[in-house]
Structures are given as C-alpha cells and as structure tokens.
Amino acid sequence: MKKAIALFAVAASVASSATSVGAQDNAGNTYLGVKACAGMCHKTEKQGNQLGIWEKTGHAQAYTALTTAKANDIAKAKGLTSPAADAPECLQCHTLKADAKVDIKDGVQCEVCHGPGSGYKNMSVMKDKAKAIAAGMTEYKDNAAIERQCRTCHNEKSPTYKEFNFEERWGKIRHSVPKTP
Numbered sequence: 001m002k003k004a005i006a007l008f009a010v011a012a013s014v015a016s017s018a019t020s021v022g023a024q025d026n027a028g029n030t031y032l033g034v035k036a037c038a039g040m041c042h043k044t045e046k047q048g049n050q051l052g053i054w055e056k057t058g059h060a061q062a063y064t065a066l067t068t069a070k071a072n073d074i075a076k077a078k079g080l081t082s083p084a085a086d087a088p089e090c091l092q093c094h095t096l097k098a099d100a101k102v103d104i105k106d107g108v109q110c111e112v113c114h115g116p117g118s119g120y121k122n123m124s125v126m127k128d129k130a131k132a133i134a135a136g137m138t139e140y141k142d143n144a145a146i147e148r149q150c151r152t153c154h155n156e157k158s159p160t161y162k163e164f165n166f167e168e169r170w171g172k173i174r175h176s177v178p179k180t181p
C-alpha cells in the first residue's frame with residue numbers, strides 16, 4: 001500500500017511539472033538563477049569573471065528597463081493594460097521566466113543562454129564540457145549558432161529594436177575562460 005502511494009506521488013509530480021510552463025525543459029532540468037551560477041563560482045579572474053562581465057552588460061538590467069516610465073509608455077502604446085514589468089509580452093525577452101526560485105529582477109540571466117542548470121551544476125560535471133552538454137548545458141557549434149540565440153530577442157519584435165551587429169555586440173558581452181598559457 002505504501003508503495004502504491006509513493007508511486008502515485010511520483011506520477012502526480014511528473015504530471016504537474018509537465019504543466020508548469022517554462023519552469024522545466026524537456027529533460028526535466030530546472031532553472032536555478034544567476035545567484036546559483038555565480039554566487040559561488042564564475043566570478044574569479046582566473047575563471048574569467050563571468051559574473052562581473054555580465055553585471056556590466058544590459059542583460060543584468062533588462063528587468064529594471066521595464067520599470068521606467070518609458071517602458072510603461074511603450075506598453076500602453078501597444079494596448080497592454082498592465083505595467084510593462086508585469087506584462088508577459090515584455091518579460092519574455094527581458095528576464096529569465098521560470099519558477100519561484102528564480103528572481104526575475106535579475107533580468108537576462110546565465111541560464112537563458114546556457115540552459116537550465118540543475119543537471120550540470122555539479123563541479124564534476126561542469127569541469128568536463130562534453131559531460132555538461134550531455135547533462136543539459138546548451139551547446140553552440142559555431143558563431144552562427146550563437147547569433148541565432150541572440151536573435152531570439154534582438155529582433156524586430158522588440159519595440160525598441162536597434163540594428164543587431166553580431167560581431168560588435170558579442171564583443172561587448174563575451175566572457176570566455178582565459179586560456180592557460
């Protein structure tokens with residue numbers, strides 16, 4: 001009897017997770033938020049200081065950009081009835097929308113581009129790129145693949161769209177791990 005109840009609980013949680021839109025990807029991995037990625041790791045110079053670089057790009061402030069009078073004017077002009085910072089039509093490109101664990105105020109976070117991190121967050125996995133990709137980290141084969149990712153947001157559906165020159169913009173946010181000589 002106990003076993004049957006446990007099985008039922010598993011089935012119920014699978015069913016509910018399948019309907020919680022955006023919180024999980026197909027592999028069942030969940031988003032953790034920038035603090036989990038960079039609160040502990042990804043911030044030393046030796047590692048490439050991804051946190052520091054990200055904080056200086058617009059991506060860290062992308063949610064805040066929706067809280068201005070200008071943003072609300074844009075939303076109103078589009079016929080939206082809620083403030084820009086509450087409108088899914090705006091949030092879709094201005095933050096990482098996931099479950100309650102992720103702070104949407106942190107804007108366009110690491111996992112927007114790298115995939116939900118629960119499966120590959122452990123050091124033993126992350127140290128090995130192939131393992132991390134197998135565990136759900138997004139793989140980019142070349143610059144064209146990276147550019148396609150950028151253009152899911154940097155496109156004409158953005159009400160303030162500016163010409164997107166990939167080389168120039170990628171140069172502004174690049175955050176590689178330094179090559180050891």
Ligand code: HEC
Pocket residue numbers: 065066068070071072074075078080084087089090091092093094152153154155156157158159160161162163
């Ligand atoms: C398709 C993705 C997308 C959607 C949808 C979107 N944005 Fe943006 N938004 C962007 C991008 C990308 C930028 C950065 C502009 C650039 O450099 O191209 C931006 C920048 C902005 C800025 C700052 C730009 C400035 O010049 O001050 C504001 C304000 C803004 N968006 C408001 C909104 C509002 C309000 C909505 C909802 C009505 C919205 N956005 C919907 C992608 C989007």
Ligand code: HEC
Pocket residue numbers: 034037038042050051054059108109110111112113114139140146175176177
């Ligand atoms: C707008 C998209 C985007 C955001 C946001 C982003 N990254 Fe990246 N990141 C990339 C791309 C694209 C690459 C290059 C991937 C490749 O070459 O396979 C990369 C590379 C990296 C690398 C280096 C891999 C290497 O081998 O040199 C690390 C580490 C990394 N990102 C961590 C982070 C962390 C931590 C954050 C958040 C603080 C973050 N990234 C935010 C797109 C992004």
Ligand code: HEC
Pocket residue numbers: 057058059061062063065092093094095108112146147149150151152153154169170171172173
């Ligand atoms: C989830 C949507 C999203 C994705 C994906 C995305 N961006 Fe952005 N990006 C934004 C928004 C929104 C802003 C504007 C933030 C603001 O104005 O506060 C922005 C701002 C920027 C800025 C700062 C504005 C400037 O030109 O100085 C750069 C650079 C940039 N993005 C480069 C990239 C690159 C390169 C990629 C792909 C590797 C990328 N972005 C992917 C949404 C996105």
